[in-house]
Amino acid sequence: MGERHYVELGRAILEGPRLLILDEPNSALDRRQTEHLFTVLSDLKAKGTSVLYVSHRLEDVFAIADQVTVMRNGRDVLTSERSALSEADVIDAMIGQQRGSLFPPALPANASTIRPRITVEGLSGGRISGVSFTARSGEILGLAGLEGSGVEDLFEMLFGLREAQSGRVRLPDGYGLPGNPTEAARRGIGLVPANRLCNGLMPDRSLAFNIGNIATGARNWGSRRYSPKAAIAAAARQIDALRIKGLPDAPVNSLLAGDQQKIVIAKWLETAPQVLLLDNPAGGIEAAAKRKIYALIRQMAANGCIVLLRSVEPSELTNLSNRVLVFHRGRVAGELSGAEMKRRTVLQLTTTGEMPEAERPKKKLVGAMA
Numbered sequence: 001m002g003e004r005h006y007v008e009l010g011r012a013i014l015e016g017p018r019l020l021i022l023d024e025p026n027s028a029l030d031r032r033q034t035e036h037l038f039t040v041l042s043d044l045k046a047k048g049t050s051v052l053y054v055s056h057r058l059e060d061v062f063a064i065a066d067q068v069t070v071m072r073n074g075r076d077v078l079t080s081e082r083s084a085l086s087e088a089d090v091i092d093a094m095i096g097q098q099r100g101s102l103f104p105p106a107l108p109a110n111a112s113t114i115r116p117r118i119t120v121e122g123l124s125g126g127r128i129s130g131v132s133f134t135a136r137s138g139e140i141l142g143l144a145g146l147e148g149s150g151v152e153d154l155f156e157m158l159f160g161l162r163e164a165q166s167g168r169v170r171l172p173d174g175y176g177l178p179g180n181p182t183e184a185a186r187r188g189i190g191l192v193p194a195n196r197l198c199n200g201l202m203p204d205r206s207l208a209f210n211i212g213n214i215a216t217g218a219r220n221w222g223s224r225r226y227s228p229k230a231a232i233a234a235a236a237r238q239i240d241a242l243r244i245k246g247l248p249d250a251p252v253n254s255l256l257a258g259d260q261q262k263i264v265i266a267k268w269l270e271t272a273p274q275v276l277l278l279d280n281p282a283g284g285i286e287a288a289a290k291r292k293i294y295a296l297i298r299q300m301a302a303n304g305c306i307v308l309l310r311s312v313e314p315s316e317l318t319n320l321s322n323r324v325l326v327f328h329r330g331r332v333a334g335e336l337s338g339a340e341m342k343r344r345t346v347l348q349l350t351t352t353g354e355m356p357e358a359e360r361p362k363k364k365l366v367g368a369m370a
Contacts, residue, residue: 001195002029002147009037013044020044023054027284030146030312032351038064056286057313058087070094094287102287103319104295107302109138116172118158118275118306123167126153128330130167135306137172140297142321143310144350149327151310152194155277158308159191160184172274172306185218190268194279194310200264203253207246208235210263215270238266242292258289265296276300278309282316294320314343328353 009025020041026034041051041064055061061068061082068085070078070093078093091102118135128150135141145151156162158169160178169177171187178184184191193199201210212231235248242262246255252263261281268276278297282290297320301307311317317324324336326349333353336345348356 002033005029006033009040013040017049019050019052021052021054024056024284025053026055026057026060031314031347032146034060056284056290058090058287059313059315061090062087091287095291102291102294103316104291104298107298109302109304116174118172119168119170121168123154123157123164123169125157125164125166126150126162128153128327131327131330131332133325133332133335135308137304137306138301139322140301140307140309140320142317142324143308143327144314144317144324144346145310145327146350149350150330151327152279153330154327155191155279155308155310158184158275158277159189182217185214185271188271188274189277190271190273190275191277192264192268192279192281194283196260196264197253201252201260204251206235206249206251207239207244207255207263208232208248210252211235211238211267211270214267218271234270238263238269241269242266242296256286256289258285258292261285261289261293265293269296269300273305275306276308278307280311281309283312314346317341317346318343326350 005025005027009022012020026037029037038060041053045051053061053065062085065082068078068080068082068090069076070090072094078090080089117137120134121132123131127148131150131154133141143151143154153162157164157177158171160180160183164177171177171189173187175187178187178189181191197203208228208231212228212234213226215234216226216230232248238244239246239248242265244255244259244262244266246259252260255263265281281297282293285293294316297307297309309317309321318341321341322337324341324346326333326336326346328350331353334349334355336349345356348354
């Protein structure tokens, strides 16, 4: 996906534009590719090209913009030099009121819903080799890694899209890896893919059909025939709960990106999954929708779900996760928790596979005094 975006960008740049309009140009790019993009944009700026850069990644806006404009409900609600703004100023303008932190605090776990954990031992296949970890009920386990580092392959194996070559996996129901996505859904495993329009939604179909069809196929009891009446009821529940701006019979492609992403998550909420695989779930959506999705992730974990969260934004991983596993060239380069979960540490492990010198455990000298 990142290479496809590069092709689109290259096609536009080769035209030698005086004004280059970029709408979420790095939504599918990892950190290294994003830094390369920023270098290209700096060169274009130096040559006299004006760049209109639309993004919901605030750290990117503050990294490259000279001036910031916030649009909300069709109006310009804030325009200022970037140097005069803080991220909190921009978030407040995007949401419409002061809401505090973008990331909600952790919720207390519901002890009555405690379930077994995921155990992965020496898993190999695709681009991963010898991966081992555990993920506990009620935990948000962050997964970091550049594109091609192996996180996508791990998700595909856990969801039955790719066959493992070796290793052992034990899922919450006590069995191993699913053979296909239908089996995964019926065993309580849900996947929110990185590309919602290609892999997560049927854009031409209604909200009701998108939300209701997964629950029908994942059912292990009763009839598995699709019921329009049941689908409309499910859609009405999720529209109300997630504040989706659309009616049950509206086509998904008529909605804003944030509401589309809510639907991708809502269809799995109807199945009450035991395991939820989230691949960059807040990519390319507005701040208010991000905050709602972050709250949903917190709530799912509090209800006992095992959440595996992959994100290209280190701030999401460090603010939402209980622990972070960093993948580098198909292997787990490190596990971070507590005070170790810093943006700089995640970035260095992601790009080099090694901990920053300051974070490495100090070797105790033989004969040193206690």
